[in-house]
Amino acid sequence: MMGIIEKFKFIKPGEVRTRFAPSPTGFLHIGSARTALFNYLFAKKNKGSFILRIEDTDKERSKPEFEQDIIENLKWIGIEWDEDLYKQSEREDIYTKYLKKLLEKDTAYYCFCSEEELEDQKQEQMSRGLPARYNQKCAQLSAEEVKKNLDAEKKAVMRFRTPAQKIVFNDLVRGKVEFDSSLMGDVVIAKDLTTPLYNFAVVVDDFEMKISHVIRGEDLLPNTPIQILLQKALGFSQPEYAHLPLILGSDKSKLSKRHGAVSVAEYKKQGYLSETIINFLAFLGWNPGTEREIFSLASLIKEFSMERVQKGAAVFNIKRLDFLNGFYIRQKSPDKLTELCIPYLVQEGLLEPVFKTESYPPAYGGMSISQKYRVVETKEEVSFDYLKKVVAIYQERLKKLSEIIELTDLFFKDKLHYDKKLLKWKDMSDEEIKNVLDKLTEVLSEIKDADWRKKNLENILMLEAEKIGDRGKILWPLRTALTGKKASAGPFEIAEILGKGKTLKRIKQAGGLIE
RNA sequence: GCCGCCUUCGUCUAGUGGUUUAGGACAUCUCGUUCUCAACGAGAAGAUUCGCGGGUUCGAAUCCCGCAGGCGGCACCA
Numbered sequence: 001m002m003g004i005i006e007k008f009k010f011i012k013p014g015e016v017r018t019r020f021a022p023s024p025t026g027f028l029h030i031g032s033a034r035t036a037l038f039n040y041l042f043a044k045k046n047k048g049s050f051i052l053r054i055e056d057t058d059k060e061r062s063k064p065e066f067e068q069d070i071i072e073n074l075k076w077i078g079i080e081w082d083e084d085l086y087k088q089s090e091r092e093d094i095y096t097k098y099l100k101k102l103l104e105k106d107t108a109y110y111c112f113c114s115e116e117e118l119e120d121q122k123q124e125q126m127s128r129g130l131p132a133r134y135n136q137k138c139a140q141l142s143a144e145e146v147k148k149n150l151d152a153e154k155k156a157v158m159r160f161r162t163p164a165q166k167i168v169f170n171d172l173v174r175g176k177v178e179f180d181s182s183l184m185g186d187v188v189i190a191k192d193l194t195t196p197l198y199n200f201a202v203v204v205d206d207f208e209m210k211i212s213h214v215i216r217g218e219d220l221l222p223n224t225p226i227q228i229l230l231q232k233a234l235g236f237s238q239p240e241y242a243h244l245p246l247i248l249g250s251d252k253s254k255l256s257k258r259h260g261a262v263s264v265a266e267y268k269k270q271g272y273l274s275e276t277i278i279n280f281l282a283f284l285g286w287n288p289g290t291e292r293e294i295f296s297l298a299s300l301i302k303e304f305s306m307e308r309v310q311k312g313a314a315v316f317n318i319k320r321l322d323f324l325n326g327f328y329i330r331q332k333s334p335d336k337l338t339e340l341c342i343p344y345l346v347q348e349g350l351l352e353p354v355f356k357t358e359s360y361p362p363a364y365g366g367m368s369i370s371q372k373y374r375v376v377e378t379k380e381e382v383s384f385d386y387l388k389k390v391v392a393i394y395q396e397r398l399k400k401l402s403e404i405i406e407l408t409d410l411f412f413k414d415k416l417h418y419d420k421k422l423l424k425w426k427d428m429s430d431e432e433i434k435n436v437l438d439k440l441t442e443v444l445s446e447i448k449d450a451d452w453r454k455k456n457l458e459n460i461l462m463l464e465a466e467k468i469g470d471r472g473k474i475l476w477p478l479r480t481a482l483t484g485k486k487a488s489a490g491p492f493e494i495a496e497i498l499g500k501g502k503t504l505k506r507i508k509q510a511g512g513l514i515e
Numbered sequence: 516g517c518c519g520c521c522u523u524c525g526u527c528u529a530g531u532g533g534u535u536u537a538g539g540a541c542a543u544c545u546c547g548u549u550c551u552c553a554a555c556g557a558g559a560a561g562a563u564u565c566g567c568g569g570g571u572u573c574g575a576a577u578c579c580c581g582c583a584g585g586c587g588g589c590a591c592c593a
Binding site for chain 2: 021022023025055057058060061111113115118119122125126127128129130131132133155156157158174177178179180183184185187188190191192195197198199201202217218219220221222223225243245246248250252253254280283284285287289290291293310311312313314315316317319320321322323324326330394395396397398399425465470471472473474475476477478479480483485486487488489490491
């Protein structure tokens with residue numbers, strides 16, 4: 001423990017130090033991720049340090065899996081913290097030290113009121129139009145009474161003797177902010193000597209860790225005055241504050257589960273790229289003041305400034321997220337994109353990796369990139385390069401990686417299932433469709449395997465199409481016969497990937513529907 | 516109920532007293548390309564003129580005051 005305290009002695013005065021302090025009581029929330037991002041950007045912009053502190057003082061609600069999720073997803077979006085990770089649960093004696101100090105100075109006292117009692121009190125105050133605050137029933141208990149209660153092991157908490165005064169501070173995004181502490185009452189700062197509560201623990205940690213700037217969500221703004229008072233009572237210096245605007249759902253209330261996906265993990269699973277998340281989040285409440293809207297994490301560090309952070313809350317616009325994701329997907333190299341898409345196809349059960357040796361490590365999430373895959377339905381083996389071709393023709397159509405499944409499943413199925421009406425272009429009759437399919441079979445059969453290339457297929461078939469006049473009369477039935485979908489990539493590129501055998505087979509199957 | 520914060524196109528925003536008939540992006544619509552979808556290119560519409568009312572000023576989205584609305588907080592959660 002001494003080691004940690006010693007370490008902070010070497011921090012230069014004036015050094016910018018920010019922190020992201022999530023409580024591991026849920027998966028990393030997209031709003032929290034933005035808070036983390038802004039802390040990170042501000043620190044890096046100012047050549048300072050960004051630290052991660054897990055606020056796990058609530059023993060009931062804190063879970064190791066949430067802590068893991070936070071760490072994993074922070075790393076995934078590219079936010080790395082300096083120094084070791086701090087956990088409040090490992091710093092109990094520090095809190096105890098300061099708690100004792102407050103007790104000795106009598107700026108904190110034991111309270112033995114029951115929770116029911118407190119709740120009734122609050123309801124009564126609200127109904128009378130008064131501010132809801134503790135009535136200080138235990139504030140003047142004598143030392144003997146306290147000792148008696150404690151000895152009797154009566155359930156107790158520790159309250160801060162909140163001095164009544166006007167608290168004014170400068171918020172980096174909001175400017176001057178004022179509160180009147182006489183309206184707040186004596187807040188509970190700890191359940192006992194080793195169980196501090198949020199308001200107390202942050203104040204102690206931010207001081208101990210020499211945090212220079214506290215950057216957090218606006219929902220924490222009302223906690224700031226009490227924290228400032230605590231700092232004063234403990235003789236701590238006061239950090240700068242910056243309260244970020246909230247992220248709202250479409251109904252303009254604080255973004256929560258009922259609005260849909262809220263955890264970074266869910267977005268990742270749906271196939272949003274980390275670049276997208278970063279770029280999108282940065283623009284929720286910030287902009288560079290220019291018309292440039294595409295920013296990587298590195299370029300954000302260069303451009304970020306707290307002065308340009310918005311005051312008003314921002315509605316989370318999923319359409320814009322999709323647009324950005326489509327953009328970043330189009331920027332990917334075919335190799336990289338294929339690597340990213342394969343896990344979705346495997347997960348869906350369309351493909352399975354074929355590992356050369358038993359010892360091949362199925363690393364991350366059980367999915368590593370193999371060079372060979374087996375199509376589950378047909379048992380045929382396909383190479384990474386084959387999959388790359390498949391993915392490539394859908395690159396510009398992809399908004400989310402997960403969409404690769406519905407877009408390309410036709411390449412991993414033996415037989416397609418669709419209604420014969422799909423084959424019909426405009427007002428074509430069954431007779432006409434049949435004729436077109438027969439013609440297609442005839443023409444394509446003559447093409448040699450070696451000449452089975454997109455360009456060549458196009459040359460030959462477009463010639464036929466011109467003869468008919470309306471190109472759709474041949475291209476639409478061809479494409480739908482090959483894909484079973486009304487929207488897809490072009491017929492020639494699909495035919496090339498499918499190969500001659502399968503192409504002819506699917507045309508035959510389509511013909512079978514018409515009979 | 517009490518306290519606080521916020522308020523420019525549907526959404527994210529530019530705008531810090533005159534260069535603004537308020538600019539950009541997403542979304543929407545139209546056209547082009549095209550067998551389809553997407554991408555791409557061109558264009559349109561979109562703020563009853565900047566929540567409302569008052570003031571300061573020759574002049575206000577921009578400064579001041581009031582109001583309204585929205586949101587957040589008021590835990591032995593963070």
